Amino acid sequence: MATDLHGAVTVQGLTRSFDGRPVVDGLDLTLRAGQFTALLGHSGCGKSTLLRILAGLDREVSGTVLVPRRRAVAFQAPRLMPWKKVWRNVLLGLPGKPGRAVAEKALAEVGLGHRSGAWPKTLSGGEAQRASLARALVRDPDLLLLDEPFGALDALTRIKAQRLVAELWQRRGCTVLLVTHDVDEALLLADRALVMRDGVIAYDTAVDLDRPRSPGDPALAALRTRLLAELGVADAELATSTTS
Ligand SMILES: Nc1ncnc2c1ncn2[C@@H]1O[C@H](COP(=O)(O)OP(=O)(O)OP(=O)(O)O)[C@@H](O)[C@H]1O
Numbered sequence: 001m002a003t004d005l006h007g008a009v010t011v012q013g014l015t016r017s018f019d020g021r022p023v024v025d026g027l028d029l030t031l032r033a034g035q036f037t038a039l040l041g042h043s044g045c046g047k048s049t050l051l052r053i054l055a056g057l058d059r060e061v062s063g064t065v066l067v068p069r070r071r072a073v074a075f076q077a078p079r080l081m082p083w084k085k086v087w088r089n090v091l092l093g094l095p096g097k098p099g100r101a102v103a104e105k106a107l108a109e110v111g112l113g114h115r116s117g118a119w120p121k122t123l124s125g126g127e128a129q130r131a132s133l134a135r136a137l138v139r140d141p142d143l144l145l146l147d148e149p150f151g152a153l154d155a156l157t158r159i160k161a162q163r164l165v166a167e168l169w170q171r172r173g174c175t176v177l178l179v180t181h182d183v184d185e186a187l188l189l190a191d192r193a194l195v196m197r198d199g200v201i202a203y204d205t206a207v208d209l210d211r212p213r214s215p216g217d218p219a220l221a222a223l224r225t226r227l228l229a230e231l232g233v234a235d236a237e238l239a240t241s242t243t244s
Pocket residue numbers: 018019023041042043044045046047048049050
């Protein structure tokens with residue numbers, strides 16, 4: 001995998017197979033630096049596989065992958081080490097033995113400065129997810145990869161976490177790729193939405209809507225219908241498909 005110094009991502013002819021079955025199959029994708037892109041697609045279509053490849057966690061691929069050197073990933077499960085205090089979790093794996101103040105700065109950015117010395121098991125689900133986000137931010141990423149980071153949160157915590165990510169993105173200006181099952185979440189946050197199908201990006205649309213966004217905006221509603229059609233979801237299924 002090649003790396004460059006900017007936030008842009010270039011993927012060409014990317015293929016990843018498991019047991020002889022291609023999950024990513026000649027995929028092309030370009031992300032502009034600073035762009036917030038949502039990646040949608042049916043369960044099992046290969047979204048996490050693509051994200052893991054971009055994160056450098058899976059190198060058994062063919063094709064070209066050009067990503068920024070500084071990149072970080074946050075998963076649906078916060079993956080905190082229970083035997084390390086929150087601030088130590090934030091610094092986990094960082095080179096050069098950075099001090100607690102570095103962790104606390106990232107924790108403050110996600111509104112968790114006061115929990116720095118806590119044990120992970122004492123955090124709520126939303127707090128743990130924010131700690132996981134701080135662990136990504138402390139790496140000062142040009143590319144932030146988010147794999148369903150809000151999937152396990154209750155509705156209210158989820159809304160707060162979505163707002164936080166939107167704020168962080170606007171403040172930091174990094175490139176974001178967000179894997180989500182939730183079309184409404186994609187339309188709330190992203191300025192581009194992709195649908196992955198049959199191992200490639202099968203649909204690609206700009207989400208060119210003013211912020212903050214309102215679900216009542218007719219342009220948003222039209223995009224929503226189109227994306228759901230791309231996902232093969234009929235109108236009658238709308239309510240359940242976007243809240244699960
Ligand atoms: N390490 C692995 N070994 C074998 N098969 C794998 C491996 N990782 C992923 N797969 C398979 O690749 C396919 C795509 O998985 P992936 O997790 O990327 O899908 P996804 O779109 O992220 O799904 P979901 O939305 O349910 O998280 C699945 O069929 C999965 O079983």
